[in-house]
Amino acid sequence: MKSKQRVTASTAILAETQRLGQALARLRVARRVQQADAAVRAGLSRNTAYRLESGDPGVAIGQWLRYLEAIAPGLTLVDLMTARDPSLKAQAARERTQRVRNLSPEELNELDF
Template identity: 45%
Template sequence: MSSPKSNAALERLGHDLRSARLRRRVAVADLAARAGTSPSTIARLEKGDPGVAVGTLADVLVSLGLIENLADLVDIRKDDLGLALTSERLPQRGRSYAARLRKQERQGDKDGKNEPDDVDPNGVAF
């Protein structure tokens, strides 16, 4: 069962798909043939039926030349909440190169090995 918000969004999507199809002067049957589906599925999609598969939507968007819009649907670069949560989890300070070397040396002593890794003093690992 869909929520009222998702139903409204799907209806708007269906209306926009219908408008795009009509602007291109493409009949429902022709769009269905191009997308590899049935005319009744196109009609359901244009009515905002939540039971239509996302793959069918993608095929219809390809047929209409609008597939790039599907890829931008959830653009993580524009996800303000996700970006804010990520920035809260960032470390407050970074580790220095010297601290990493000391940690490697301590781990080498614990393992019984005292061989340093092949690390250049400039910070380039080999």
């Protein structure tokens, strides 16, 4: 009988897998790789890729590593978690430099309280 990994895992493990999944998703977006493409390159289903990026603790470590290798060949888990990849630094710079546009009159009216 299968047990749900989210139920049996401790809160610390859930937090770590969630953090790892978010880091993988952020790396994938920074490298501009679609989730389906990364899954195919790793030999995984798209559902497994989704579970990885969601931080599912029931996914085998080999699948985590294959997915990472598919997104960024040669990158290690340590590099991923310390954001050493240049694409992650470029992504952070893009996020910091976004301009704020002026609101339209309709949007201003919606905010008027």
